[in-house]
Amino acid sequence: xxxxxxxxxxxxxxxxxxxxxxxxxxxxxxxxxxxxxxxxxxxxxxxxxxxxxxxxxxxxxxxxxxxxxxxxxxxxxxxxxxxxxxxxxxxxxxxxxxxxxxxxxxxxxxxxxxxxxxxxxxxxxxxxxxxxxxxxxxxxxxxxxxxxxxxxxxxxxxxxxxxxxxxxxxxxxxxxxxxxxxxxxxxxxxxxxxxxxxxxxxxxxxxxxxxxxxxxxxxxxxxxxxxxxxxxxxxxxxxx
Amino acid sequence: xxxxxxxxxxxxxxxxxxxxxxxxxxxxxxxxxxxxxxxxxxxxxxxxxxxxxxxxxxxxxxxxxxxxxxxxxxxxxxxxxxxxxxxxxxxxxxxxxxxxxxxxxxxxxxxxxxxxxxxxxxxxxxxxxxxxxxxxxxxxxxxxxxxxxxxxxxxxxxxxxxxxxxxxxxxxxxxxxxxxxxxxxxxxxxxxxxxxxxxxxxxxxxxxxxxxxxxxxxxxxxxxxxxxxxxxxxxxxxxxxxxxxxxxxxxxxxxxxxxxxxxxxxxxxxxxxxxxxxxxxxxxxxxxxxxxxxxxxxxxxxxxxxxxxxxxxxxxxxxxxxxxxxxxxxxxxxxxxxxxxxxxxxxxxxxxxxxxxxxxxxxxxxxxxxxxxxxxxxxxxxxxxxxxxxxxxxxxxxxxxxxxxxxxxxxxxxxxxxxxxxxxxxxxxxxxxxxxxxxxxxxxxxxxxxxxxxxxxxxxxxxxxxxxxxxx
Numbered sequence: 033x034x035x036x037x038x039x040x041x042x043x044x045x046x047x048x049x050x051x052x053x054x055x056x057x058x059x060x061x062x063x064x065x066x067x068x069x070x071x072x073x074x075x076x077x078x079x080x081x082x083x084x085x086x087x088x089x090x091x092x093x094x095x096x097x098x099x100x101x102x103x104x105x106x107x108x109x110x111x112x113x114x115x116x117x118x119x120x121x122x123x124x125x126x127x128x129x130x131x132x133x134x135x136x137x138x139x140x141x142x143x144x145x146x147x148x149x150x151x152x153x154x155x156x157x158x159x160x161x162x163x164x165x166x167x168x169x170x171x172x173x174x175x176x177x178x179x180x181x182x183x184x185x186x187x188x189x190x191x192x193x194x195x196x197x198x199x200x201x202x203x204x205x206x207x208x209x210x211x212x213x214x215x216x217x218x219x220x221x222x223x224x225x226x227x228x229x230x231x232x233x234x235x236x237x238x239x240x241x242x243x244x245x246x247x248x249x250x251x252x253x254x255x256x257x258x259x260x261x262x263x264x265x266x267x268x269x270x271x272x
Numbered sequence: 273x274x275x276x277x278x279x280x281x282x283x284x285x286x287x288x289x290x291x292x293x294x295x296x297x298x299x300x301x302x303x304x305x306x307x308x309x310x311x312x313x314x315x316x317x318x319x320x321x322x323x324x325x326x327x328x329x330x331x332x333x334x335x336x337x338x339x340x341x342x343x344x345x346x347x348x349x350x351x352x353x354x355x356x357x358x359x360x361x362x363x364x365x366x367x368x369x370x371x372x373x374x375x376x377x378x379x380x381x382x383x384x385x386x387x388x389x390x391x392x393x394x395x396x397x398x399x400x401x402x403x404x405x406x407x408x409x410x411x412x413x414x415x416x417x418x419x420x421x422x423x424x425x426x427x428x429x430x431x432x433x434x435x436x437x438x439x440x441x442x443x444x445x446x447x448x449x450x451x452x453x454x455x456x457x458x459x460x461x462x463x464x465x466x467x468x469x470x471x472x473x474x475x476x477x478x479x480x481x482x483x484x485x486x487x488x489x490x491x492x493x494x495x496x497x498x499x500x501x502x503x504x505x506x507x508x509x510x511x512x513x514x515x516x517x518x519x520x521x522x523x524x525x526x527x528x529x530x531x532x533x534x535x536x537x538x539x540x541x542x543x544x545x546x547x548x549x550x551x552x553x554x555x556x557x558x559x560x561x562x563x564x565x566x567x568x569x570x571x572x573x574x575x576x577x578x579x580x581x582x583x584x585x586x587x588x589x590x591x592x593x594x595x596x597x598x599x600x601x602x603x604x605x606x607x608x609x610x611x612x613x614x615x616x617x618x619x620x621x622x623x624x625x626x627x628x629x630x631x632x633x634x635x636x637x638x639x640x641x642x643x644x645x646x647x648x649x650x651x652x653x654x655x656x657x658x659x660x661x662x663x664x665x666x667x668x669x670x671x672x673x674x675x676x677x678x679x680x681x682x683x684x685x686x687x688x689x690x691x692x693x694x695x696x697x698x699x700x701x702x703x704x705x706x707x708x709x710x711x712x713x714x715x716x717x718x719x720x721x722x723x724x725x726x727x728x729x730x731x732x733x734x735x736x737x738x739x740x741x742x743x744x
């Protein structure tokens with residue numbers, strides 16, 4: 033089985049290690065990852081700024097790039113959720129609407145793909161760490177991925193998962209929100225970091241790259257020795 | 273929608289700088305949220321209750337004009353008088369004129385967000401009528417000269433110690449013992465109930481078929497407000513109506529659990545019309561004021577219409593990370609939080625920041641918590657779209673233009689990589705600029721060699737490993 037990698041711009045340019053881990057995990061699951069050329073941005077940024085008009089051309093690009101994919105897998109819930117909204121960008125009767133719907137139906141977030149499509153394969157993952165999970169709003173609420181992330185992590189040998197207080201609470205990134213309202217964003221983030229520290233974990237795991245970036249940069253600023261990891265990195269295996 | 277009535281960014285930054293208020297808010301919100309969670313968890317049939325209530329709220333919106341007509345007839349038949357008000361100023365003028373014509377000097381009030389919406393207290397004061405709030409939280413806020421910070425718990429942001437100091441100043445009596453503090457307030461309020469010429473209440477649910485105004489409370493002040501003085505004025509917005517008592521019961525099934533974590537509140541008052549012949553108590557006159565203030569336009573708006581299903585339980589406020597951090601006052605409008613960010617943007621004469629819909633992380637906690645089935649993020653997204661139509665967002669435009677051309681996009685990223693080691697310096701030079709503010713609590717991660725340039729080598733390695741049948 034082949035899967036086309038849908039690599040969000042944040043992963044491409046800031047967190048390439050997440051892309052590498054995703055490719056490795058898919059390969060271990062017996063899926064051959066391919067990277068179609070010409071990917072840029074799914075348009076989530078423009079969409080959430082209230083500009084569906086600017087998002088539409090990016091959606092068309094995406095559909096053209098991925099139309100021939102048997103399946104599309106992304107290490108980001110928020111970008112996957114954006115692709116699932118693509119059909120709504122086009123009027124009923126517009127052929128792009130159907131094309132977008134076909135592509136959207138084949139696009140999955142990594143954890144969702146492994147659990148719902150591959151039936152939670154044994155990846156033989158081993159990652160030695162005491163960690164906590166930040167279940168991102170985009171994974172749970174926007175995309176409606178149930179406990180796929182937890183299920184996958186539960187099967188990782190050597191990993192101890194510590195409960196996080198207020199797991200339902202957002203980390204405060206929200207894309208442009210963090211630039212528009214930096215004080216509020218950082219106040220929300222500070223609570224999340226306090227909760228993470230309180231678990232006593234050595235690492236915090238999340239399946240959403242934007243949360244990963246937000247949380248890791250705050251941990252670094254405070255010089256807290258807690259490592260921030262993407263789900264894919266843990267599944268790819270390793271040791272702190 | 274005018275441009276800059278209020279600046280949420282500035283107001284929220286100021287609110288965050290107040291450490292004491294933040295600590296009080298944090299504690300209070302966690303408490304109220306835990307109460308709700310416990311009560312919802314204890315109801316195995318909450319999902320069914322919610323579905324029934326959502327259906328009732330939807331049915332109200334589907335036949336609102338008919339329901340209002342029925343309501344008017346029922347209230348009139350029960351001896352009450354119905355008044356319709358287009359907007360805030362018309363409503364407050366109507367009530368002020370009504371009370372002035374009857375020589376009212378003192379009015380007792382129960383907490384009503386609609387009366388805050390129309391600025392009723394200010395209008396009454398200008399007409400020389402003293403209006404005293406009788407809900408304890410609202411009374412505290414009134415004595416402090418403030419506005420409510422939560423649609424349900426108006427004094428959520430005030431500590432016990434602050435109230436104690438306030439009472440010492442106003443009444444010369446003080447305590448930090450809650451029952452004793454309540455007694456101090458009660459002593460002052462009881463005299464007002466007895467002397468009042470009119471009582472003004474809000475309305476949680478209004479039943480069209482019977483003309484009954486339902487109000488929920490825990491303190492007993494509302495039943496006194498609506499029954500003690502000779503005149504009762506009840507104030508509602510037009511979407512609060514439901515068809516029948518059975519429909520009202522469906523809403524009652526979810527309102528107290530979602531709001532305060534109660535199955536039912538301590539008091540549930542049902543006011544139907546004025547005192548009838550032979551009855552010994554109740555108001556001689558009962559007036560029902562039905563306010564529109566932009567809601568008909570909402571009703572006609574296919575996308576924003578669902579916000580009218582809101583039952584004002586406050587559940588969305590209590591789970592909103594933005595509200596949790598900054599509190600209600602930062603919003604600068606009567607209705608804060610997710611429901612407020614939608615409602616305030618379309619109300620006539622509403623204060624607040626027109627760009628409020630952007631002050632949201634899109635985490636979806638509000639929609640998950642809402643017992644009326646409102647999908648706030650979708651509505652906020654629509655408001656963003658309408659706002660963006662009027663603006664020129666050059667940053668978004670440029671980004672979207674770059675993203676249409678992979679070569680340009682890659683070149684821009686390459687350029688950014690050469691600049692990014694200097695971003696820390698930029699931030700240090702301009703700590704109040706956008707980069708400086710963003711990096712105050714974050715360390716910039718730096719840009720890396722793109723994944724796409726690493727993938728080829730990696731793919732070869734992976735396929736070799738797969739060919740061997742071993743794990744990579």
